[in-house]
Amino acid sequence: MTAKLKQDEPDTRNILDTMKQGVIGKPIPRVEGLAKVTGTATYAAEYKIDGCLEGVMIQAPFAKGTVTAIDTDALLAMPGVVAVIEDPRQTARAAQGTANEAPVQEPMTVTYYGQPVALVVAETFEDARNAAAQAKLTYDIEQVGSFDPQDVEAEVQEDSATRQGDLAHAVKTAAHAIDTTIHTEGHASAAMEPHGSIAEWDGRNLTVYASLQMLNYNITELADSLDLEEDRVRLVSRYVGGGFGSKLGVSEDVVAASLAAMQLNRPVRVVMTRQQVFQTVMRRSESAQRFRFAADSEGTLSGFGHEARVSNLPQESFAEPVLQSSDFLYKGENRLLELEVARIHRMTAGSVRAPGEAIGMPALEIAMDMLAEKAGVDPVELRIRNIPDKHPANGKPFSSHKLEEALRQGAEAFGWDGANRAPRQTRDGEWWIGTGMASAARVHNVSKAQVRVVLAADGTARVETDMTDIGTGTYTILAQVVGEMLGLETDKVLVSLGDTAFPRGSGSGGSWGAASVGSAAFVACNAVRDALCEKAGINTDDAEFKDGRLNGGKTFSDILDGTEIDRTGEYEPGDISEDYVASGFGAFFAEVRVNRFTGETRVTRMLGAFGFGRVLNEKTARSQCLGGITWSIGAALTEALLFDPKDGHVVNQDLAEYHVPVCRDVPDCEVIMVDERDPAASPIQAKGIGELGMCGGAGAIANAIYNACGARVLTLPMTPDRVIAAMPD
Amino acid sequence: MTITVNDKQYDLPDDPRVSLLDFLRRDIGLTGTKKGCDHGQCGACTVLVGGMRINSCLTLAVMHDGDSVQTIEGIGTETDPSPLQRAFLEHDGYQCGYCTPGQICSATALLDEIANNWPSDASDDLEAAIDLTDEEIRERMSGNLCRCGAYVNIVAAIKAAAKEMAA
Ligand code: FES
Ligand code: FES
Numbered sequence A: 001m002t003a004k005l006k007q008d009e010p011d012t013r014n015i016l017d018t019m020k021q022g023v024i025g026k027p028i029p030r031v032e033g034l035a036k037v038t039g040t041a042t043y044a045a046e047y048k049i050d051g052c053l054e055g056v057m058i059q060a061p062f063a064k065g066t067v068t069a070i071d072t073d074a075l076l077a078m079p080g081v082v083a084v085i086e087d088p089r090q091t092a093r094a095a096q097g098t099a100n101e102a103p104v105q106e107p108m109t110v111t112y113y114g115q116p117v118a119l120v121v122a123e124t125f126e127d128a129r130n131a132a133a134q135a136k137l138t139y140d141i142e143q144v145g146s147f148d149p150q151d152v153e154a155e156v157q158e159d160s161a162t163r164q165g166d167l168a169h170a171v172k173t174a175a176h177a178i179d180t181t182i183h184t185e186g187h188a189s190a191a192m193e194p195h196g197s198i199a200e201w202d203g204r205n206l207t208v209y210a211s212l213q214m215l216n217y218n219i220t221e222l223a224d225s226l227d228l229e230e231d232r233v234r235l236v237s238r239y240v241g242g243g244f245g246s247k248l249g250v251s252e253d254v255v256a257a258s259l260a261a262m263q264l265n266r267p268v269r270v271v272m273t274r275q276q277v278f279q280t281v282m283r284r285s286e287s288a289q290r291f292r293f294a295a296d297s298e299g300t301l302s303g304f305g306h307e308a309r310v311s312n313l314p315q316e317s318f319a320e321p322v323l324q325s326s327d328f329l330y331k332g333e334n335r336l337l338e339l340e341v342a343r344i345h346r347m348t349a350g351s352v353r354a355p356g357e358a359i360g361m362p363a364l365e366i367a368m369d370m371l372a373e374k375a376g377v378d379p380v381e382l383r384i385r386n387i388p389d390k391h392p393a394n395g396k397p398f399s400s401h402k403l404e405e406a407l408r409q410g411a412e413a414f415g416w417d418g419a420n421r422a423p424r425q426t427r428d429g430e431w432w433i434g435t436g437m438a439s440a441a442r443v444h445n446v447s448k449a450q451v452r453v454v455l456a457a458d459g460t461a462r463v464e465t466d467m468t469d470i471g472t473g474t475y476t477i478l479a480q481v482v483g484e485m486l487g488l489e490t491d492k493v494l495v496s497l498g499d500t501a502f503p504r505g506s507g508s509g510g511s512w513g514a515a516s517v518g519s520a521a522f523v524a525c526n527a528v529r530d531a532l533c534e535k536a537g538i539n540t541d542d543a544e545f546k547d548g549r550l551n552g553g554k555t556f557s558d559i560l561d562g563t564e565i566d567r568t569g570e571y572e573p574g575d576i577s578e579d580y581v582a583s584g585f586g587a588f589f590a591e592v593r594v595n596r597f598t599g600e601t602r603v604t605r606m607l608g609a610f611g612f613g614r615v616l617n618e619k620t621a622r623s624q625c626l627g628g629i630t631w632s633i634g635a636a637l638t639e640a641l642l643f644d645p646k647d648g649h650v651v652n653q654d655l656a657e658y659h660v661p662v663c664r665d666v667p668d669c670e671v672i673m674v675d676e677r678d679p680a681a682s683p684i685q686a687k688g689i690g691e692l693g694m695c696g697g698a699g700a701i702a703n704a705i706y707n708a709c710g711a712r713v714l715t716l717p718m719t720p721d722r723v724i725a726a727m728p729d
Numbered sequence B: 001m002t003i004t005v006n007d008k009q010y011d012l013p014d015d016p017r018v019s020l021l022d023f024l025r026r027d028i029g030l031t032g033t034k035k036g037c038d039h040g041q042c043g044a045c046t047v048l049v050g051g052m053r054i055n056s057c058l059t060l061a062v063m064h065d066g067d068s069v070q071t072i073e074g075i076g077t078e079t080d081p082s083p084l085q086r087a088f089l090e091h092d093g094y095q096c097g098y099c100t101p102g103q104i105c106s107a108t109a110l111l112d113e114i115a116n117n118w119p120s121d122a123s124d125d126l127e128a129a130i131d132l133t134d135e136e137i138r139e140r141m142s143g144n145l146c147r148c149g150a151y152v153n154i155v156a157a158i159k160a161a162a163k164e165m166a167a
Helices: A033-037 A072-076 A125-134 A167-173 A215-226 A252-264 A274-280 A357-375 A379-385 A403-414 A474-486 A513-536 A556-560 A618-637 A697-709 A720-726 B020-027 B083-090 B100-115 B134-140 B151-166
Strands: A002-007 A053-059 A065-070 A081-085 A116-122 A137-141 A154-156 A162-164 A176-184 A196-201 A206-210 A233-236 A268-271 A287-295 A301-312 A334-343 A426-428 A431-443 A449-455 A461-464 A493-496 A565-573 A583-595 A601-611 A669-673 B002-005 B008-011 B046-049 B052-055 B068-070
Touching: A002 A513, A033 B083, A033 B100, A053 A081, A053 A125, A053 A252, A053 A274, A065 A116, A072 A081, A072 A125, A081 A125, A081 A252, A116 A125, A116 A252, A125 B020, A167 A176, A167 A287, A167 A301, A167 A334, A176 A357, A196 A252, A206 A215, A206 A252, A215 A233, A215 A252, A252 A268, A287 A357, A301 A357, A357 A379, A357 A431, A357 A618, A357 A697, A379 A403, A379 A431, A403 A431, A403 A583, A403 A601, A403 A669, A431 A601, A431 A697, A449 A474, A449 A513, A461 A474, A474 A493, A474 A513, A513 A556, A513 A565, A583 A697, A601 A618, A601 A697, A618 A669, A618 A697, A618 B151, B046 B100, B052 B100, B083 B100, B083 B151, B100 B134, B100 B151, B134 B151
Parallel strands: A002 A565, A053 A268, A206 A233, A301 A334, A461 A493, A601 A669, B002 B068
Antiparallel strands: A053 A116, A065 A137, A081 A116, A154 A334, A162 A334, A176 A287, A196 A206, A196 A268, A287 A301, A426 A431, A431 A583, A449 A461, A449 A565, A583 A601, B002 B008, B046 B052, B046 B068
16 A cells, blocks of 8 residues: 655654654664674675676777777687677666666767777676777777867756846946856766676566666666666665765666676676776766856845856766755845856766765855955855845745854854954964865755555564665664654664665665655655554554554554554655755865975864754764765865866776875864754655765865965865965965 | 685685685675775775785785685674674764775774884884874775765774773
């Protein structure tokens, strides 16, 4: 039986707060944690399947053109090689998040360097790798004019544009004006588990163990790629070794393993090399962002302009949405927001953790720091002054707004001194020391989701959905939501995820997972509660569910008397998503040391204060925030994808050359979770938290660098060469 | 030619191209050791050979004739986890869990290295006894990447486990 809720109104009942079990929000350790720390958690490529062949992808060594032939005879003559799979259904790119259809196929038509074109399958990984490395391709190359997004024509994204009032005039007549352009380099998700799949075909049905974030969309993407009916496809992703956007859409390994298994009637495993992940999955686009602000003498904005250029391949609809929070974050009745996309033949651009705000917010917050300096206003105060009371363009109300509280609580805990912000106040030997801050914002979304909850005859609960846990804590927070609603300790709730045999969840992406599937579980639990109360002959409103007993009397098991209650909950956002602007908000504070001779920056202290609705698990939510702060440090100081200007290939395609933060780059960080219930965000009053922690943090570090040494660096990451170049004498 | 893994003896593979990592993960089914890069850049494949930590992707299985290897499966089990494994659980020293076995193997060796006064870049004095400071932990764990960004909790977990083991 399916119980449905389409949310058209804010839910201010805060039902979870009225429950008695007391597990919601508690910092309980992850329920799957023991499996992870002892190495028994099974990731996609690790299933033990007899007779499994190994496949390695062959890639195009050029950016644009056509592969006319592959010397398969030579490959088949190599030791251990079983087949070379050439199939027009093979996908040439990974699918974009929520694409729900096959990505670009026909892999012999090449549009970026490193594109997969075929698969070598062999008895062992070593044989397959050896053959793939020696594959000889014949091809026709088409010349590409330029791989630089600044050199080519760009299309404006009309659907995200805002044009209101007269920004140019406002800037010209303002007491204080800013006009600055900030550049950010591309990023890689670089999840620690490379994309990998094992496909099994029984002649009719296909099962694929894969490393994916959104099985509810991926199943359609895979079925569409293969021309198979969806009900003949099963995807399994019980453990996913990080995603950060790179596993939103079905990746090339999944399709390659499937095609090979179907052609050869044997199981086939395809695991991407780290280099292939860098080359063939998703990059975050670089950006050029121009800010124009007009402010009065107090720093209050009357004009707000944010124009940005990002890039992608032809045929891709995704455009890094850098304006997303600029849309509503600050005042300014004269507004101009425009995003344009340059079409270039670098690899596919797509979602990398916090698409849009991850680079839009730091850039915006650097520009805001410049305004604070010009207007002579404490940067914290400047933000507070510019918080609009409703959406500054369309006038919609905010569902809940915790920016001011986050700024105030963060400033206090950090010991922020906003009075004297002149740079170069403190020096320790070779090191300038300074502080900076930035706002955080990340739009909140929820999506349709289904979760099945079974109250078993023994009084324990089972929870099933194809939702994934990519490190986000889904296993644990679902056990907590269901435990709270049904009056069970979390060890009495068994959560099974990551299998399309279960009802469709929301998938993990855009920080919407916990609120979406948490709400679906909430809907299912309400139905289970009603059913149990009916059996017991009492009104649900009079019932208290606690420790497996109803109203402190009979156990669930006694009431169930050998039967079980099985309900699927379906949650869907209705009018709430149209009627309100919903967002997570927060504030970052950073302290840095900048070496006056080398330009090296070390972050010595960082604090984030975040409001994201109800906290479902204090421990895992804090970890999400810490993860975001860590990414902020990477985006600020080291992370940059670099491309060869001659053929567009990713130059730094591994973890030695693309620098993610390491343990010593990250100081002790403090996280404050601002108390909030957002009734229009979801019926469990929770919002997303997976991304907010990196939406602005790099800006706080940039502003701290300026405060420390006077270097206003306008290109991220702020590598030593850039800091030195911007440093005054 | 044989190798001992977690006190069990195995024959080494015939193919000399097989890395110690692929031997562990595929040939003998110990998938707790992870492959993140296959090039010695991430630390996910860290195991202990003769009590010392190495990146198992950077060494060939056939080079370990007679060696004794300990993997995450040998460090503790779900019913009998090691103090470090319990501390990672308690302090949420992980998220997706993929780097975690490597982190725990590294941390296991780290505690021995400190006990034996091996200095690092974070040590003030190369000759003196080494204290388990946060900076020592951070420096010595910097070969184990965690893209989930669990470092703050990893440092806390290692400190807590060390304290418990000293008690
Ligand atoms: S897999 Fe060995 S260091 Fe990355
Ligand atoms: S826990 Fe995911 S990479 Fe460390």
